Amino acid sequence: MTDSPKPFHIVFLLFDGITQLDFTGPAQALSRIPGAVIHTAAKGMGPIQTDSGFAILPSTQLSDCPQADLLCVPGGFGTREVIQDEAALQFLRDQAAAARYVTSVCTGSLALGAAGLLGGKRATSHWAYTSLLAKFGATHEKARVVRDGNLFTAGGVTSGIDFALTVVAEIAGQRLAETIQLSLEYDPQPPFDSGHPDRADPDVLALLQERVYDKALRDIEDIIG
Template identity: 40%
Template sequence: MDLAFVLYPNLTALDLIGPYEVLGHQPDVTVHFVAETRQPVTADAGLIITPTVTFDELDRADVIVVPGTGTWRDPLEAGVVTAWLRRVHPTATWTTSVCTGSTLLAAAGILTGRPATTHWAVRDALAGLGAVVSTDRVVRDGSVVTAAGVSAGIDMALTLVGLIWGDDRAKFTQLVIEYAPEPPYDAGSPETAPAGMVAFARSAVGGFPS
């Protein structure tokens, strides 16, 4: 099974690494890190990732994972990722996104009229791109699975493991990575965080609408 993890400048590293750690250790998978070129790609906090294949070289994958970025308008305007998604999505078994990666799926026409989720600060933008926006942490519609902000990529990947390899394999994976979150604060969503903090976060997170 071919897994394609999409790379582009300033992607959010955990959007990529969370699903990779969950999916990359499953049986009989081949992982591809796909980008416009084979030159190293720098994530938004400085992590450098080396692609293994280019968009021109990879014309199909069983599973596609598209991470997000705080500067999500940039890859939308560049159009390189969306052009590749239009080409490979029709033959993929699963097409997925994490955080603002859903805006790239939407721009490629994959989410038109479909339920999907994204980072809370980009819900209006995703709706403007034609998706039916949900506030759920993980949303599945047919062969498309979207995750909310950043850390939700782990939930999405575990959901996908359950769909592909079965619930027991997903539970085993959850146990092995000791995914039993007990955050020290209850401020992980705009519904639970103080209103003033939500307003500050909207203005502070680069690239997101205020």
């Protein structure tokens, strides 16, 4: 008889305005670690409104959440509320103190920064917000996944899948990570080479910044001070 694997607790912080793929992409891969137990933690048990027009339900309140082996903070426009929410920030501090891995996707790194968890660290975030990392004492490293000790930060949205596979390999070996990648058929071949500002059409980049990110960046800068 084979012994069951020891539970490996994975905690995602949920909040209104979350980018759902920041959460669901990594969760899909991380959930396949032997013994993985996924906890979705929020301030209350009501529906969490995502940026995709649908809601998701948390599995636990912050006050009742088990200790994470791996803590992950997704991003989204709701991050601006998280970085002002002392209860959420204290939750991150408390969880990070005993977690084996502290991680983020997209602007989730800004929440880690606001909780005081990025000081002196190398980190990344969504490309539109990387300039803010220095305000939290972090050094931006240009990569989809950045590791500094037990801290793993991922760039924008889809890079969360890369981060998850990287962590799976760290925890359970490359062979399992490759098996999960194959099972998910994660084989990106996008129809356009426009997934990073270094390669995107300058007009597309300028339009997106003007319509979306310039104001969002100013809003967070005003909050941080």
